[in-house]
Amino acid sequence: MKKQPTVLRAAHWSALHPGRAIAGWFAFVALCLAVGLALGNQRAGDDDFQVGESGRAAALAIEAKVQDRPAEHVMIHTESGPLDRAAADAAARDVTARMEKLPEVTGVAEPVLSDDGRMLRVEVSMKGTKREAKDYVEPLLEQTAEVQEAHPGLVVEQNGDASVTYGLEKQRGKDLTKSELITFPVTLVTLLVVFGSLVMISVPLLLAVTSILGAVGLSMVVSHVVPDSGLGMNMILLIGMAVGVDYTLFYLKREREERELAGGRLSPEALVGIAAATSGRAVVVSALAVIVSTATLFLADDVIFSTLATGTIIVVFVAMISSVTVLPALLVTIGRRMDRKARRATERGRKLRRRTPERNGRVWAALLKPAQRRPVATLILSVLVMLGLAAPALGMDLRVLNKDTHSRQIPEMRAYDRLNDAFPHLRAEHWVVVRADAGQERQVAAALDALTDKAGRDPAFARTPRELRTSADGRTSLLTLRVPYKLSSPQAKASLDHLRDDYLPATLGRVEGAEYGVDGPIAVDRDYLDNQNEKLPLILGVLLLVTFVMTVLVFGSVVLGLLGVLLNLLSVAAAFGVLVVFFQWGLASTLFGFEHGATSEIGSRVPLFLFVILFGLSMDYQVFVVSRIREAALTGMPTREAVMDGLAKSAKVVTSAAVVMVTVFSTFVFLHLAEMKQIGFSLAVAVLLDAFVIRILILPSAMVLLGKASWWPSTKLRRATAATGTTAATAATAATAATAATDPVEDTAPADAPHPADHPQTPAATARTR
Helix, strand or coil, X not given: CCCCCHHHHHHHHHHHCHHHHHHHHHHHHHHHHHHHHHHCCCECCHHHHCCHHHHHHHXXXXXXXXXXXXXXXXXXXXXXXXXXHHHHHHHHHHHHHHHHCCCCEEEECCCEECCCCCEEEEEXXXXXXXXXXXXXXXXXXXHHHHHHHHCCCCEEEEEEHHHHHHHHHHHHHHHHXXXXXXXXXXXXXXXXXXXXXXXXXXXXXXXXXXXXXXXXXXHHHHCCCCCECCCHHHHHHHHHHHHHHHHHHHHHHHHHHHHHHHCCCECHHHHHHHHHHHHHHHHHHHHHHHHHHHHHHHHHCCHHHHHHHHHHHXXXXXXXXXXXXXXXXXXXXXXHHHHHHHHHHHHCCCCCCCCCCCCCCHHHHHXXXXXXXXXXXXXXXXXXXXXXXXXXXXXXXXXXXXXXXXCCCCHHHHHHHHHHHHCHHHCEEEEEEEECCCCCHHHHHHHHHHHHHHHHCCCCCCCCCCEEEECCCCCEEEEEEEECCCCCCHHHHHHHHHHHHHHHHHCHHHCCCCEEEEECHHHHHHHHHHHHHHHHHHHHHHHHHHHHHHHHHHHCCHHHHHHHHHHHHHHHHHHHHHHHHHHHCCHHHHHHCCCHHHCCCEECHHHHHHHHHHHHHHHHHHHHHHHHHHHHHHCCCCHHHHHHHHHHHHHXXXXXXXXXXXXXXXHHHHCCCHHHHHHHHHHHHHHHHHHHHHHHHHHHHHHHHHHHHHHCCCHHHHHHHHCCHHHHHHHHHHHHHHHHHXXXXXXXXXCCCCCHHHCCCCCCCCCCEC
């Protein structure tokens, strides 16, 4: 006997041992969480974020221990009116005394008064690196709060990179909680409409939640290999609920469909076996497509993309495992309960009301008619609409989203603005790092003097006292040049260009053998975008190749492989176009009242991440829909009829799954972080277009027009679709008659009931029949 695929063997074991399978799943989730919590989450360090020239300069500074140290600023001012200097000085002394006692603090500077005399600032230096400082900033915030209580007539607040990061992460946690509170009830209602049973809708929600919990634990373990940049949890929650519900939905709908077709003649184990052989296989293929597609993000060689990829891969993998292990056990348990209920009703003399096979209603019939009756017109019109939506993407303007773009509803960002308004030179800075051989100290010093002089005459730089740090061996120096403009302003960008293209080559460039470079927030943003653009062609090329190869391997069709790539490109391009209209052009601000910072430009990471993730998610629907079409084609049904039959059987579940995904992704639009808004919006739009335009209109129209050429070079499918309807019907009748002669179950079956032999045979399917 031919060895069954792993998916079927797993479903078979789970169906025959439901208690063990369910207990094993919960034990697996608990183990993942326990191990993850025990090991903790390994956050990415400063060296993990280093790219380009800024990364090389940062490495030089860290090696010589001259890197810029983290600092927090305690601001003392009034709500309105002039500052009471005596009261402010007393508060500043209180701040200094309290901060100097903290082990997290390495020093406190003398208070500095702003030029307008309205704010007194106390700078507090912290231990560790800038990225580590957020882990130590809470005690400082507590002391600042106590100073505020002791001086109620003043406003005492704290700001700096560490406190801003701390506030953003706290806000992100609140946003994610809010997102889940919205997602759960909407998902619940959607599933209730699809299944009409509270028992059945509890299954997808249970598996989605446990998959997320298991993925959280595993992500902590994996973070010790691939450090977490802080976005891993966002991806697990964003993708986990969507795919967790979707995969379960595909499986459940198929099991329910087969139950209705069987009319009580198949056991729960048999029904699960059929679902595993069809939708179960499609779920595994879809999950693997998402995983392989997402893995291309590792080619970016960037810790943030690696974190996004890791979180997505882990949660999709765990959701896939749940669908092939514990889900069959749950379905068998529910099926047995339904059977016991039916037997009790029969024993009491009540007539059972047998559900008729579910059919698509008038809405779905209307949606499918254009592709069936006028495929040419439908294809051309649909493609033109999608291209029209994609057109604005040609003007997409990318930038690294930074403090300038974060929501001002976050208290820390309002404090950031007050600090920078009072002390403009703190807005941005460049760190010029130079390392030379021993004995070249004088040449380096002279070059740095010349560089300081050039910057002092350039209006793009602030006029501040010189800030220079030199290593103990005298070989490495770091010069801080401040910029009184916003990070993403033209003036800030111009200051970097002047440094790298003109001032450094003319000064440090003349010191023989010297290594030098510019680090700092402006330089990091520039280098990050350049690095991403450099890796973009490689990632997209590999992604397109992987998508094509996977489709060919799954369906044995080069034509479907090319068609899948083209349709995915069309779907992604349309989503990008709508993204530009809503965020870059400002329509989102008009409709939803979003702040301008979230809508002026597109985050640099958004397009690449979306391109990869959307290709994976589009494969979900492609695999599920085409699998149903392929099933029909293998029976000998001509391609046109097979397309319509497959769509008729999959349209409702695909669109229901799309509604769940759109609901989950849409909630991220109302988060405070601009990048998450844009990612959530684009995913929602792309899934909506993919489900209702690509899979309902364009894909069937194209396959109808291609006919049996859709399956080239698969000779098996082309031979099957070449068979006439009469031949197929004759073969089906002969197969049924042959089975009836050897199967005693047929003797007791109603004349119009579907026969078990009409379904794919699996170990679970043959385990128990009535």
